Amino acid sequence: MSTFSSRAPNRSVLRAWGLALAVLSVILPALPLGPLFAQPPLPLAVLWAAYGWAAEDESGWRAPLTLAVLGLVHDQLAGGPYGLFAAIYLSAYLVGRILAVLMSAPNLVSLWGGFIGTAIVSIGVAYVLARVGLGRNVSVLPYAEAAIITAIIFPIVRPLYMSASPSLRPGGRR
């Protein structure tokens, strides 16, 4: 185990990659690069970051502030109103903290289940807030599709955001 730990990439490097993915998932859909880079099918990598940082007990101000900034940038690129994506990402962070405690077993099913729960709650939040911000005509279906794609891919990118060890999680044994 100690050998594995010494070979594992630096935690801060992984976090940097996770943040880079989150930033790319906000910026890439805004560039006119074709339908392949639209959202969906591009995953909402900010949800990975929100859940991963919440589950890793990033209790400082950096995680929520970063999510708020990413949300506001996403709002700006999407044409507004400000606050919609920021609220979705921040609510995912808060829900992620609760679900990370409930699903704190150190196995993939538990971690994945926690993220699926977070994604489902974020769809509900998006449904309510999008109708408030964008009117009744708006549909949450495209967002739900993107969130489902994000949930399916989560096990592949999980090491970028969180470790399987429960030691750092809010409900984990220290």
Place this chain on the structure above:
Amino acid sequence: MARRRSSVRRAGGGRKVPAGVLLGVILVIGAVALIGTQAGRTPQTEIVMQTGDEGAATAGRVATGPARAGEGFFDRLFGGWNSAARIEELEAENRELQAWRDLAERLAERNRRYEALLRMPADTFGEGADIDNSIAAQLVLDSGGPFMRTLVANAGDLHGVKVGYIAVNENGLVGRVVSVGQHSSRVLMLDDYNSRIPVMGESSRVRAVLAGQATRRPELSLYPYQLQAPRMDFIVGAQSLREGERVITSGDGGLYPRGISVGVAQRQGDGSWRVSLAASQQPIDFVRIIPFIPVDPPEATADPSATPPLGSSSSVAVIGRETMTAPPTAPSPAPAQQQRPRQTAQNQAPAQQNQTPQPQPQQEAPPPAEPPATPPQ
């Protein structure tokens, strides 16, 4: 007492809320407040969104520059391999198009004669659209998000773009300008959820409302006035819409000029109609932003001295006025312009026999005019 203190602690009185959670809750409340106030979309806060668009447009131009340059390079590189075959293909296409052009010219000439015969008003297709003063712009940002479908083009107020101008590309209508900054403008695309535009079938003339659906093709609502007209007066017209028929803007409502290509009507398995947008045949890169001045309502340009219905300038009223006999009683006030008699087969023959000017019915007696210098021939 000690037991009581411990129960308070167990209930959470001694637990500290992590700073991240507290900040998260505060930020969520702030974000919801921003949504509630429609920050960035109201006239007061729109300047923030426009400033942000300016910066994002600049960044987008820089970010997509290498990709665009690469596309052009590879197109040129691989285009040379099959240039001979491409030239042959284009020559064949050119020959075919020349035949079509001859046919189109013949039909246009025949159409002109029919219109003259029927005294139709000038073609209203594209009326109000100032094509000559259109502004070419490049697309630099695409919202691409799950909720909105907007584009940001790199032409703004300094280039003469105003809110309400329409955006088209070489294939058809793209959308409408909804926000303008100094150097950029945001275009609401036809497939946005908030996009509702009146359209019609080009040959069947069926009226419909095109409703955006974001990730799916826009839906054709064939009974747009169903709430106002529950009897479904349009049901006969709806049935005459044909699969593959071109859909164009109808100009109803005055937001879009009439006659701009929107796409092709396609019937779905469930019986609903959708439009395959013409603008999305190819990736949207360049757009033309066209000034559009909507047609004034008749009330805005009506002659205040005119009396309805005979004073109205509609063709029905004009025909009615010209065919009615003058009342034998006191003359009515003089109109602003003298009406010329209709040139018909019935009134031309006697006019040739006696070309003495006749006073118009419904007009005040003209002031005594000088006798003609030459007698009528």
